[in-house]
Amino acid sequence: MRTIIFSTAIRLLTPVFLLFSVYILFRGHNHPGGGFIGGLIGSIAFVFHVLAHGANATARVFFSLTLYHYPRQAGHSRTRYFMQIMNANLRGRRKGYKENRWNYIFVRVRPVYIIAFGLLLAVTSGTIGLLAGQPYMAAFWMDVHLPVLGSLGTPLLFDAGVYLLVLGMVLKMIFTMSKE
Known part of the structure; x- marks a missing residue:
């Protein structure tokens, strides 16, 4: 059901959902959260946008x-x-x-490309440890501490890969189901 109220609310709430999902992504190292939950929260914004405006409009606006x-x-x-x-x-x-x-x-950025890039990030974060002579998925941290992000390292790279992987999978499912 597409109404003006729902369309307006989704237009205002989409940036809130996306910012909150990125916050949950970066929060995942010290508290509950991470790439999977952040990706699901981020995909909620696009699911609601598809419900309010349709799959073609969502793909045109965001991708x-x-x-x-x-x-x-x-x-x-x-x-x-x-x-x-x-x-x-x-x-x-x-x-x-x-x-x-x-x-x-x-x-046009297709969900399959988002899935592939997320998988590439996740695999790359594990092979950095392997190339350094450590076990696969060994964590490496940079000495820099950023105020909002905290410490940057390979676990954050892995979480970002999972974030994109989950976001791409949900987008692919939603775009496929909305066309039928």
Whole structure:
């Protein structure tokens, strides 16, 4: 059931769900939480968005990226060209530019890519210990302590991989089920 109240509430609650899921992801080393629970909480935002707006709208809003570019003109510096490209990508195409010069690349991040990247992160976090001569999944910590994140190390890399893996699996299930 799609109502205006539900759509508006989900539009406001989606960033809250995502921020809370990232908080739970980083909290998982010292307290209950981690990648699995954070991934489930993060996927709740997308499940509700699919229920409110549909799978195509959710994929278009959150998992599509349009990059604009145009050929560099002779005489323009690389810095000016780079700044124009960044300005066009961040703010969209401007009407002042000639429309026929602009090309665009449309990129869609599919849930399978999120699953693959999460699995790559999780496996990479284990092989770092193996390459250092330690047992597989041995923890390595950096000496830097960040105020919000805490200590960075391979367990956080593993949790981030699990986070993306769970998020991608739930997204794949939701997108598949919503199309039927």
